Amino acid sequence: MKFSLNRELLLKPLLLVSGAVERKSTLPILGNILFEVSGQSLTLTATDLELEMVSSAIIDNQGEDGKVTIPARKLLDICKSLPENSEITFSASEDTIKLSSGRSRYSLSTLPANDFPNIEQWQGDVEFKLFKSELLRLIESTHFSMANQDVRYYLNGMSIESEGNEIRSVATDGHRLAICKISNDSLALPTRQVIVPRKGILEIIRLLSPVEEEVQVFLGSNHIRIIDQEFSFTSKLVDGRFPDYRRVLPRNGDKVFETNKDQLRQVLSRASILSNEKFKGVRLNFSHSLLKITANNPEQEQAEEEIEINFPYDDLEIGFNVSYVLDVLSAIKDESVKFTLADANSSVIIEGSNSGEALYVVMPMRL
Numbered sequence: 001m002k003f004s005l006n007r008e009l010l011l012k013p014l015l016l017v018s019g020a021v022e023r024k025s026t027l028p029i030l031g032n033i034l035f036e037v038s039g040q041s042l043t044l045t046a047t048d049l050e051l052e053m054v055s056s057a058i059i060d061n062q063g064e065d066g067k068v069t070i071p072a073r074k075l076l077d078i079c080k081s082l083p084e085n086s087e088i089t090f091s092a093s094e095d096t097i098k099l100s101s102g103r104s105r106y107s108l109s110t111l112p113a114n115d116f117p118n119i120e121q122w123q124g125d126v127e128f129k130l131f132k133s134e135l136l137r138l139i140e141s142t143h144f145s146m147a148n149q150d151v152r153y154y155l156n157g158m159s160i161e162s163e164g165n166e167i168r169s170v171a172t173d174g175h176r177l178a179i180c181k182i183s184n185d186s187l188a189l190p191t192r193q194v195i196v197p198r199k200g201i202l203e204i205i206r207l208l209s210p211v212e213e214e215v216q217v218f219l220g221s222n223h224i225r226i227i228d229q230e231f232s233f234t235s236k237l238v239d240g241r242f243p244d245y246r247r248v249l250p251r252n253g254d255k256v257f258e259t260n261k262d263q264l265r266q267v268l269s270r271a272s273i274l275s276n277e278k279f280k281g282v283r284l285n286f287s288h289s290l291l292k293i294t295a296n297n298p299e300q301e302q303a304e305e306e307i308e309i310n311f312p313y314d315d316l317e318i319g320f321n322v323s324y325v326l327d328v329l330s331a332i333k334d335e336s337v338k339f340t341l342a343d344a345n346s347s348v349i350i351e352g353s354n355s356g357e358a359l360y361v362v363m364p365m366r367l
Contacts, residue, residue: 004089006107011079013044013055015067016231019203021072022048031254032069034083035090037061044296045118051200067113068092075099078106079116079125089303101111119234122295124218126162126192132228133210135217138169139201141358142178143170144327154240157197162219164187170245176324177245177361178331194219195242200235207233249361250347253340255313256287258353261337265329267305272296272322274303281367282322286311286341295322318344319367325350328360 014033022030025048027214034045042059045052065259078099082088088101092110130138139180147155159170166187168181196204206227208215218225226233271282275295285292292310298304317342331336334352341348350360 001037001040001066001092002090003059003061004087005042005057005059007079007084007086007088009057009059010088013057013230014076016086016182016207017053018045018072018076019206020046020048020051020053020069023363025303029069029115029117031072032111032116033072033075034067034069034113036067036113038065042329045116047117047119049117049179050236051199051203051236053105053167053203054234055230063091066092066263068097069111069113070097074108074180082206099203100285105131111246121237122220122223122225124220126190126219128162128167128187128215129214130167130182130184130209132208132213134184135215135226136205136208136210138167138180138182139205139208140171141180141331142171143201144331145173145175145176145178146201146362147173148198154195154238154242157195157238158201159193159195159242159245160219160224161193162187162349163191164189167256172243173247175321175363176328178328178356178358179245179313179360181297182357191219191220193242195238195240196224196235197238197262200224203235204233207231217222250340250342250349252342252346253268253349255286255311255316255341256338257291257309257311258336258338259291259307259309259337261329261332261352264337265306265326267293267307268322268326268329271303271305272326274301277324280317280321282325283317283319283366286313286316288312288315316341316344318348319365320348320362321365324362328362331360332358 036043043056045054058358070140081103086101095110096107097110161168165185165283166181166183170179216227224235252269274297275282276297278308282295285323291307293305332352334354336353338351339348339352347361347363
């Protein structure tokens with residue numbers, strides 16, 4: 001097995017698949033990437049048994065077809081440090097692979113390709129195409145609300161749902177909820193809900209760029225797969241039932257106020273500097289024409305900010321974890337935001353004033 005290719009042609013697929021390489025695995029082979037040569041094509045595969053990434057490159061094949069597994073981290077570091085546009089030649093023999101480029105020569109130990117695990121073959125029972133920009137928007141609008149290492153394991157991920165001409169992403173950690181939906185009249189999908197684990201979601205964000213290029217998405221009973229011209233990404237799904245979030249959407253909100261998003265974000269960011277580092281609580285006092293925001297901490301330090309608003313209702317005081325509200329304001333793309341409130345003990349709905357694509361629910365805090 002002997003082949004050569006340009007460094008740039010190898011580096012791109014190598015960087016793509018390296019996100020799925022297991023860092024701290026008890027199985028040494030999961031630290032390797034599977035190289036498979038067939039004709040003038042090289043396929044790279046990496047997995048941590050939860051995720052699988054596949055990418056490919058065109059090569060100059062000078063030997064027999066075959067496959068070999070190469071240590072991912074070392075190979076990536078070598079490729080990154082070689083000069084631009086250098087030609088790299090790989091030649092495999094028994095349990096080593098030799099790399100040569102100009103006057104540089106490296107010998108890496110390999111592991112048997114037959115031991116490399118591959119995710120079993122499966123059929124996607126729901127299939128649709130989306131622009132990368134749409135899929136990225138769907139995920140970036142909600143991913144910050146996923147739980148992290150919660151004992152309710154089904155919250156450590158994102159619910160992806162299909163229904164008719166709509167695709168939704170939903171994430172919650174029990175204190176906040178984020179929902180984003182994209183409608184596309186060309187879609188006619190069955191009603192389906194899957195939970196993609198946190199690591200898979202973060203990897204999808206890394207892989208996608210906000211461009212008008214289509215990707216194919218397959219939902220199966222145990223896996224989700226995204227196929228692009230440059231890569232194929234597969235993730236196992238979380239086996240569990242996502243909570244019925246529709247039941248927790250506040251229905252009694254009768255006080256609505258709108259304000260400039262950036263102004264509110266700056267004011268909350270400043271106030272949060274003096275909030276309790278652990279609980280991040282801020283107090284919002286609404287009156288007819290003024291919103292007063294206060295924060296204090298155990299050192300008896302206090303921040304107070306005011307912005308003018310139009311609030312034609314009774315005065316209202318409510319506390320929030322400021323980080324949750326700032327996350328939402330960062331995710332909303334509209335210039336102004338709309339808050340729908342009921343009372344001091346009810347969750348607030350936050351959404352962009354114009355788009356109506358994403359909706360956020362934040363529970364109040366007792367301060």
